[in-house]
Amino acid sequence: MAVIAAFVVNAVLNLALGLLIAQILGPADFGRFALGTAGAVALNTLLFEWLRLSATRFYSARVREAEPWIRAMLDRAYAVTALGLAGAALLAFAGRPLAGEPALLAAAAAAAAIGLGLFDYGAALARARFVGGLYLRLVLIKNALSLVLMVGTAWVTADAAAVMLAGGLSQFLAALLVRRAFADPPVAHEAARRREALRLFMGYGLPIVAANVVYQLMPFANRSAVAAAAGFAEAGYFSLAADIGGRIFSTLGAALDLLLFQIAVLAAETHGHEAGEAQVARNGAVVLALILPSAAGFWAVAPALEAIAVPEAYRGHFVHYTLLLLPGLVALALMNFALNPVFQIRRRTLPLVAAGGVGALVNLVGALALSGPFGPSGIAAAQSLGFLAAMLFLAFRALTGPDRLALPWRDLAAVVLATSAMTAALLPVRGLTPWLALPACVALGGLVYAALVWRFDIAGLRAAVTARLGRAVPAE
Known part of the structure; x- marks a missing residue:
């Protein structure tokens, strides 16, 4: 029931948040925000989705104890991908003097995708282990941070890229604040098993x-x-x-x-x-x-x-x-x-x-x-x-x-x-x-x-x- 409650809360607050952002930014800047957000979602899907899907299909409470290399592979792959995307965001931002607004929106989309990917990863781990209370806590923290950061940023700056960054930051911070609850006990395992898990994840996802x-x-x-x-x-x-x-x-x-x-x-x-x-x-x-x-x-x-x-x-x-x-x-x-x-x-x-x-x-x-x-x-x-x-x-x-x-x-x-x-x-x-x-x-x-x-x-x-x-x- 905690999972259903989390989704009801998430749906209502997301609807309210979208309407507030649209009201503050106005149609033209909301169009820019929506376009950049669509890019962030596409980046998240391209780079992180196969790992999230693998977590929901191959990770569980049993796997957590019996096959720890699966979680280790997931963590490493997420970390490497996030670092690479952060570098891409910095490069896009550095190109702003030449490319102008498109480069700024691209940088914001890449940065927002990191936060979105980390939040989705935490949600997938909670889902795979049927830990509804933890999932509810993650969603509540994310929505509270989003409401404050995104609405506040829109009100102060009226800038689509800044609001996108605030959205990504809210999801990143939410996952960071509950990271200990998602942690698995450290267990020694062979690196070869992580490679096997990677091949399995890629073929599936x-x-x-x-x-x-x-x-x-x-x-x-x-x-x-x-x-x-x-x-x-x-x-x-x-x-x-x-x-x-x-x-x-x-x-x-x-x-x-x-x-x-x-x-x-x-x-x-x-x-x-x-x-x-x-x-x-x-x-x-x-x-x-x-x-x-x-x-x-x-x-x-x-x-x-x-x-x-x-x-x-x-x-x-x-x-x-x-x-x-x-x-x-x-x-x-x-x-x-x-x-x-x-x-x-x-x-x-x-x-x-x-x-x-x-x-x-x-x-x-x-x-x-x-x-x-x-x-x-x-x-x-x-x-x-x-x-x-x-x-x-x-x-x-x-x-x-x-x-x-x-x-x-x-x-x-x-x-x-x-x-x-x-x-x-x-x-x-x-x-x-x-x-x-x-x-x-x-x-x-x-x-x-x-x-x-x-x-x-x-x-x-x-x-x-x-x-x-x-x-x-x-x-x-």
Whole structure:
């Protein structure tokens, strides 16, 4: 429960932080900030993600005691990568007199990626060991530091690069403050075993990284194209909708993935490969049961959210871009948290690279075809088409052939029907005044969907809740 609580807190504070930064910086500087942040995320994915993925797949409480060279390899690889990235940041900063603002944003992105990578590493270690309390503490410290440092820096400097540096620093300091809790006892081991671990990590993680880099570069390229075609202010409008929607779905999916994928790994480790795959299939139904109604609810409340919470300078643009980007954001979340685990549990991750290539190609063709007649809106639509194409390709690979995954089709159909019923119930209240529409949609949608889930035990959620409550109630 501590992990779920951490993600709820993280989602709410990230949403509030994004809106505050957007309000203080304004559309043009927020566009620069969003572009630089996308670069930092891409760098983090390219350089650190394969190690984080290896930590969640190969590190555990058992491994901590029995195979200490795995953690030693992770620590060394992180340290070397961080030092190299720090050197790149200094070189980019030194080139500022010649390259100007792009060099400054590049330096800030590289520095921010170091903090992001270290924070994600700490989170992955807590996840792998099922230490929910430690994870909650890490998230709370990070969010407190981010709120103070990033908002304060934005207020004082109004500079996108400085705010990015403050964000990276907040994550770096959060990981540093809890480093002792993550420490493993020192155990002697052979260096050769660290090399074996490195080869294992690279073979497993690099294909996933290649796909994720593509998925990070697609929004980065699209934001750059919008900025080039229509200016940084338009890129700011695009980015705010993409960032808020992306954070909502990535946070929801990751909250489940933190628990579900580790359960699948444990099932494969203790009961064999078939048990692991069966658990991944059940996990996929649970992910869909959360992501799909959340998407419908976000669509319903977007106009009210814009009127109440979105800074005035972005109004009118937020809902427009949200509706265009929403299908792609949902597809990306389903790929990351429902389909990717199929190939991760099998340790055959090359299909993820092919899916990324399909998505990038469709995004490029769509942007070239749609940007002319529709401008930045066409670029947003092309991004959604790219993510949808990648998801469909990966689903085809997972659900066909001799090794196809056996999905719980009854649960998947029930999720679609329950979400449709919830959406129909929201239509009459969506058009109310914003201050009435927002709570009415949240309450009514949650009530209708929860009632259907409970009545029909969709994705086994009712059984999971009653089992959890049964353990929480002491016997008399």
